[in-house]
Amino acid sequence: MTRIExxxxxxxxxxxxxxxxxxxxxxxxxxxxxxxxxxxxxxxFDQTFGIILSDEEIQCMKGVNDILEILRTNGKxxx
Amino acid sequence: MRFIxxxxxLEVNPGKHIRAIKHVAPDEDYFRDHFPGFPVVPGVLLxxxxxxxxxxxLEMEDAARGRSMLGRINSANFRTWVRPGELAxxxxxxxxxxxxxxxxxxxxxxxGQEVASADLLFTFIPATxxxxxxxxxVVERYLAARTLQRGPNPASMLGTQPS
Numbered sequence: 001m002t003r004i005e006x007x008x009x010x011x012x013x014x015x016x017x018x019x020x021x022x023x024x025x026x027x028x029x030x031x032x033x034x035x036x037x038x039x040x041x042x043x044x045f046d047q048t049f050g051i052i053l054s055d056e057e058i059q060c061m062k063g064v065n066d067i068l069e070i071l072r073t074n075g076k077x078x079x
Numbered sequence: 080m081r082f083i084x085x086x087x088x089l090e091v092n093p094g095k096h097i098r099a100i101k102h103v104a105p106d107e108d109y110f111r112d113h114f115p116g117f118p119v120v121p122g123v124l125l126x127x128x129x130x131x132x133x134x135x136x137l138e139m140e141d142a143a144r145g146r147s148m149l150g151r152i153n154s155a156n157f158r159t160w161v162r163p164g165e166l167a168x169x170x171x172x173x174x175x176x177x178x179x180x181x182x183x184x185x186x187x188x189x190x191g192q193e194v195a196s197a198d199l200l201f202t203f204i205p206a207t208x209x210x211x212x213x214x215x216x217v218v219e220r221y222l223a224a225r226t227l228q229r230g231p232n233p234a235s236m237l238g239t240q241p242s
Contacts, residue, residue: 032101039202047175
């Protein structure tokens with residue numbers, strides 16, 4: 001997945017317009033990144049990539065770049 | 080009004096698959112308004128039937144995880160009407176079951192025809208949040224019937240995997 005595709009994937013999860021999501025977008029700017037958003041994110045990581053997020057990973061996520069970093073760490077993001 | 084939308088569990092493989100039924104009584108109160116002269120089961124109730132069915136499958140897999148709560152309707156389709164007096168068969172297939180969430184694909188059939196389907200996301204609420212004497216009467220009826228049919232089987236108790 002390219003970075004652009006990843007950003008689109010993240011935008012879809014949080015039901016945001018694609019142009020509102022950049023690597024620098026903080027969690028606080030994404031309205032749907034609440035407790036349900038976290039569950040949705042976990043489920044999509046699991047179903048789309050087979051990545052099971054730990055509670056620690058979830059708690060450490062402060063913005064979009066942290067999501068991208070997990071994809072990168074798991075070899076799912078091509079630069 | 081009770082909010083138990085499943086009459087009977089027909090079969091269950093905890094955490095994997097469940098099939099249940101609901102007899103839609105002709106005198107359900109909501110038929111007075113939904114709709115006058117054209118009574119059909121509301122789609123939200125069909126969705127709730129699917130959620131309750133999948134939820135029981137999840138709770139029978141791991142009761143310690145807590146009670147399942149519908150968190151999100153990822154998709155839902157309603158293809159045809161369900162009428163008063165019809166027998167609905169509700170099926171849920173658990174696609175993902177994790178400690179914090181689960182995903183199920185569910186559908187409702189009437190006379191062998193799929194009338195509704197939904198993909199549902201569940202989360203879990205600790206059982207301590209609920210009435211301490213809560214008992215799931217639908218699950219208990221299923222377990223009791225199974226015990227009568229097969230004799231006592233500890234593995235069939237709520238919260239444990241089947242043998």
